[in-house]
Amino acid sequence: TGDFRTHGHKGAKTSKYLLANASAEPDGLIMEGTMLGRTEEKVRTEKELLKDATSLFKDTHGPVFVCQSGQNIDRLVSFYRAAQASGRTLLVDLYVAWVLKQLSEHRDMSGLPTVKKDPKGIRVFYPHFLKGKQEIAFEFKPSKIDYPEIADMQGQYVMLVRPTMLTYLQKLVRQGAELCDGLCVYSQWDGYKNDSRMQKLLGFMDGHSVE
Numbered sequence: 322t323g324d325f326r327t328h329g330h331k332g333a334k335t336s337k338y339l340l341a342n343a344s345a346e347p348d349g350l351i352m353e354g355t356m357l358g359r360t361e362e363k364v365r366t367e368k369e370l371l372k373d374a375t376s377l378f379k380d381t382h383g384p385v386f387v388c389q390s391g392q393n394i395d396r397l398v399s400f401y402r403a404a405q406a407s408g409r410t411l412l413v414d415l416y417v418a419w420v421l422k423q424l425s426e427h428r429d430m431s432g433l434p435t436v437k438k439d440p441k442g443i444r445v446f447y448p449h450f451l452k453g454k455q456e457i458a459f460e461f462k463p464s465k466i467d468y469p470e471i472a473d474m475q476g477q478y479v480m481l482v483r484p485t486m487l488t489y490l491q492k493l494v495r496q497g498a499e500l501c502d503g504l505c506v507y508s509q510w511d512g513y514k515n516d517s518r519m520q521k522l523l524g525f526m527d528g529h530s531v532e
Contacts, residue, residue: 371399374506378407383503384476385409386531388483388522391417394424394433396508397481401434401443404479411443412471412480418445418461436464446471446480448489468496476503484518487525494529501530 378385387400397417404411411434413421418436425433436443444466447458471478471493482490494500505526513519 367395367399370396371402374400374403375406377504377506378403378409378479381502381504382476383499383501383531384474385479385503386482386505386526387479387508388505388519389481389508391420391481391483393508394421397421398434400479400481400506400508405442408477410441410474410478412446412466412478413443414448414481414483414486415445415458415461417481418443418464419457436461440464444478446489448486468493468498472496472498475499482522484516484522487518487522490522490525500526503529503531505531 385404389396389400391397391414401411421433421435422437424430425435425438434443436445440463443464445461445464446466471480476499503526505523507514507523514523
């Protein structure tokens with residue numbers, strides 16, 4: 322199924338598309354099993370999550386870190402809107418900025434938020450050296466945000482993070498960024514918490530008084 326996401330922002334359109342285009346007699350159905358075995362868990366809509374995220378962001382005095390897949394576009398849009406509503410800037414890495422740009426060029430996804438559409442609301446940080454990808458790095462250079470500027474924001478941002486960014490976060494602290502009274506939102510499958518790299522990232526958050 323590839324995750325139909327009928328609970329997403331375009332859930333009604335998704336269902337309508339499936340009904341209009343699905344074969345009456347399919348040869349087979351390949352299912353992803355994220356929710357298998359979680360029969361007691363209520364699937365919340367993105368609108369519900371957006372409301373809760375906005376409230377959390379407004380109540381948090383320090384920075385907000387969001388641990389999620391860079392390809393979960395529905396969730397990314399929710400956190401972008403929550404950042405807007407709470408007066409925060411969304412900080413994404415170069416990969417996420419590029420994904421949003423590529424998808425927004427599709428006629429059915431032209432409404433996605435991008436750095437070009439909202440240069441003040443979305444900024445791009447560079448956690449890794451991109452060997453052989455200089456053209457992408459140069460493309461987003463006008464929206465690049467460096468360590469000192471992030472530190473000067475006094476926590477008024479929402480930063481998308483992954484375990485591979487731990488070194489970047491450690492340097493961010495050395496450059497003067499205050500993380501205390503911050504919030505870490507984990508928005509992935511709980512099973513990933515067993516991964517040693519994820520444990521190090523979450524341990525880093527705990528060690529810097531990020532709830």
